[in-house]
Amino acid sequence: MTDNILVLLDSTPDGQLSKSVPGLLGAATGLGNPIALIVGAGEHADALSAAAAAAGATKVLLADGDNTIYSTPTVDALQAAAALVQPAAVLAAHSDQSKEVVARFAVRTGAAVNYDAIDVTRDAKGIIASHSAYGGAFVVTSAVTFAAPVITVRQGVVEARGTAQPVVAEKLAVTPSGRKSAAIESIDVADAPTSLRPELRGATKVVSGGRGLGTAEKFVLVEQLADALGAAVGASRAAVDAGFVPQTFQVGQTGVQVSPQLYVALGISGAIQHKAGMQTAKTIIAINKDETAPIFEIADFGVVGDVFTVVPQLIAALEASGK
Amino acid sequence: MRIVVLVKEAPDTYGERFLDLETGLADRNKSDRVLDEIVERALEYAISYAEKHEGTEVVALSMATEDATASVRKALAMGADRAVLISDGALVGADVTLTAEVLAAALTHIGYDLVIAGDQSTDGAGGVVPAALSELLDIPQITKLTTIELDDKAVSGTRVIDRVTLKLRAELPAIVSVTERFPDARFPNFKGIMAAKKKPFEVLSVADLGADIDVLAKPRAIMTEISAKPPRAAGVKIVDEGDAGNQLAEFLKKNQLV
Numbered sequence: 001m002t003d004n005i006l007v008l009l010d011s012t013p014d015g016q017l018s019k020s021v022p023g024l025l026g027a028a029t030g031l032g033n034p035i036a037l038i039v040g041a042g043e044h045a046d047a048l049s050a051a052a053a054a055a056g057a058t059k060v061l062l063a064d065g066d067n068t069i070y071s072t073p074t075v076d077a078l079q080a081a082a083a084l085v086q087p088a089a090v091l092a093a094h095s096d097q098s099k100e101v102v103a104r105f106a107v108r109t110g111a112a113v114n115y116d117a118i119d120v121t122r123d124a125k126g127i128i129a130s131h132s133a134y135g136g137a138f139v140v141t142s143a144v145t146f147a148a149p150v151i152t153v154r155q156g157v158v159e160a161r162g163t164a165q166p167v168v169a170e171k172l173a174v175t176p177s178g179r180k181s182a183a184i185e186s187i188d189v190a191d192a193p194t195s196l197r198p199e200l201r202g203a204t205k206v207v208s209g210g211r212g213l214g215t216a217e218k219f220v221l222v223e224q225l226a227d228a229l230g231a232a233v234g235a236s237r238a239a240v241d242a243g244f245v246p247q248t249f250q251v252g253q254t255g256v257q258v259s260p261q262l263y264v265a266l267g268i269s270g271a272i273q274h275k276a277g278m279q280t281a282k283t284i285i286a287i288n289k290d291e292t293a294p295i296f297e298i299a300d301f302g303v304v305g306d307v308f309t310v311v312p313q314l315i316a317a318l319e320a321s322g323k
Numbered sequence: 324m325r326i327v328v329l330v331k332e333a334p335d336t337y338g339e340r341f342l343d344l345e346t347g348l349a350d351r352n353k354s355d356r357v358l359d360e361i362v363e364r365a366l367e368y369a370i371s372y373a374e375k376h377e378g379t380e381v382v383a384l385s386m387a388t389e390d391a392t393a394s395v396r397k398a399l400a401m402g403a404d405r406a407v408l409i410s411d412g413a414l415v416g417a418d419v420t421l422t423a424e425v426l427a428a429a430l431t432h433i434g435y436d437l438v439i440a441g442d443q444s445t446d447g448a449g450g451v452v453p454a455a456l457s458e459l460l461d462i463p464q465i466t467k468l469t470t471i472e473l474d475d476k477a478v479s480g481t482r483v484i485d486r487v488t489l490k491l492r493a494e495l496p497a498i499v500s501v502t503e504r505f506p507d508a509r510f511p512n513f514k515g516i517m518a519a520k521k522k523p524f525e526v527l528s529v530a531d532l533g534a535d536i537d538v539l540a541k542p543r544a545i546m547t548e549i550s551a552k553p554p555r556a557a558g559v560k561i562v563d564e565g566d567a568g569n570q571l572a573e574f575l576k577k578n579q580l581v
């Protein structure tokens with residue numbers, strides 16, 4: 001019999017599986033028999049179960065959520081699911097919600113956590129997680145000394161995918177633990193972005209702008225190039241701090257970490273904390289008017305020049321060639 | 324009210340950071356070590372609250388090797404009332420759950436109304452210790468706050484994750500973590516630095532905490548292998564002479580990136 005791998009899935013406020021899910025279920029398929037847990041699916045239960053099965057879950061466990069209690073109901077559900085399926089590993093996205101849930105699950109059940117894995121494999125000795133440390137300067141593999149590991153997986157980095165399965169969904173009975181919890185007083189969901197631009201996390205192409213763009217109005221240049229390339233938009237922290245774009249656009253050590261095929265840095269100096277979020281990109285292009293900017297040390301193609309002249313010409317050239 | 328701030332030392336991210344390729348641990352000799360930036364913001368919040376609310380004690384708590392003393396003393400120079408450093412050879416290379424077990428024991432030993440941590444550290448980036456502590460101590464957690472309101476009975480704040488904004492509230496005692504959106508920390512002044520020398524600074528071992536922590540009894544995460552990635556080499560660099568945009572378009576086409 002193949003080992004069960006329990007996978008906690010994140011979903012979005014509008015009832016879709018999070019983009020981390022296919023990679024998570026892909027990673028789980030490489031380790032054993034992936035069984036998904038979805039908490040608080042509510043009216044979207046059927047659609048979410050079908051999507052999870054299509055991404056490789058052989059069974060979907062559905063647990064009720066609670067919109068008034070923060071985090072604890074999901075921890076309780078994970079505990080109930082693990083008791084039921086006795087997994088050889090528990091996988092979850094290294095997302096803001098799930099990483100905390102699995103940490104609480106781990107201390108509650110006495111398990112060890114390997115967090116922020118970029119790959120998960122299995123050999124004769126057990127399950128091994130790989131990690132990228134200090135912004136990609138080091139690669140570390142980790143394991144647990146014994147028992148089933150709890151592993152969080154960085155979003156958008158696993159390329160493996162599961163194979164579609166027939167939908168088998170089951171309601172999971174959960175006994176509330178009664179742990180002391182914060183109360184949720186209100187939930188506000190901003191409208192989904194109307195643009196068809198790809199999401200930054202997991203994007204294959206990213207165009208980012210920095211302080212060099214000058215103002216929020218002039219930052220549209222970044223968006224125009226992104227649209228010409230079909231890329232996601234990112235930013236440096238200085239651009240976020242200056243209010244050009246919201247914090248969710250920040251690339252770097254304390255923002256989103258990306259590993260795209262193409263990364264274009266416009267008016268970004270290349271501070272070490274920024275590089276920590278993008279230096280594993282396949283191809284890096286930088287445009288900066290300061291020829292000593294550190295971003296050039298890692299750029300495959302660097303242009304010493306003004307973004308406001310170089311980028312419009314680039315966009316025109318791309319459009320002229322029918323792109 | 325007693326506020327305990329979890330302070331963590333990390334390699335200075337402005338310099339290059341190294342991992343020791345034999346032990347897999349941070350190479351302290353090669354990188355400068357400082358208080359982690361977000362931790363400083365957490366301290367700043369606690370200290371400014373204490374300045375406005377008489378009877379508030381701010382304790383800086385850290386788990387680190389003894390050479391972290393200088394970094395922890397900075398917390399005292401900024402204005403924390405006392406510091407506790409948990410330092411024990413048995414803790415070298417501690418994983419998340421062991422770290423949380425030790426900090427939970429230390430927090431129980433010190434006593435607290437509110438625990439404040441940074442939402443993530445620049446070297447570990449796990450960001451899960453506060454959640455693990457809430458579970459171990461059975462206190463509510465509110466993490467990754469961008470704003471915070473505190474009174475004698477409760478703490479509340481806003482957490483923004485992607486498109487979702489949550490308003491959360493917890494009765495004290497509770498644990499919160501704050502993000503880099505919090506205001507910058509003050510620089511310790513001369514008076515603060517002098518005063519820090521006279522403030523209580525306890526260094527405790529795991530045994531001193533009187534807690535039952537058995538490193539080997541529970542499963543732990545361990546590093547099995549480590550390697551340094553070859554540094555990325557720079558490629559072509561051109562100075563714009565009026566056609567750089569066109570050259571870039573050519574480069575993208577040639578490399579099938581459009």
Ligand SMILES: Cc1cc2nc3c(=O)[nH]c(=O)nc-3n(C[C@H](O)[C@H](O)[C@H](O)COP(=O)(O)OP(=O)(O)OC[C@H]3O[C@@H](n4cnc5c(N)ncnc54)[C@H](O)[C@@H]3O)c2cc1C
Binds near residue numbers: 212213268274287308
């Ligand atoms: C703990 C910590 C965490 C951090 N985390 C992050 C993080 O996650 N992400 C992040 O990005 N930063 C982070 N930072 C901040 C980081 O140190 C830098 O301050 C930041 O990345 C700088 O952003 P920038 O490159 O846009 O701005 P600057 O460093 O000011 O660079 C602007 C660049 O634009 C160029 N420029 C100006 N005008 C033009 C023009 N017209 N055409 C072309 N070029 C032009 C300039 O030559 C300059 O190089 C962190 C810092 C700390 C301490």
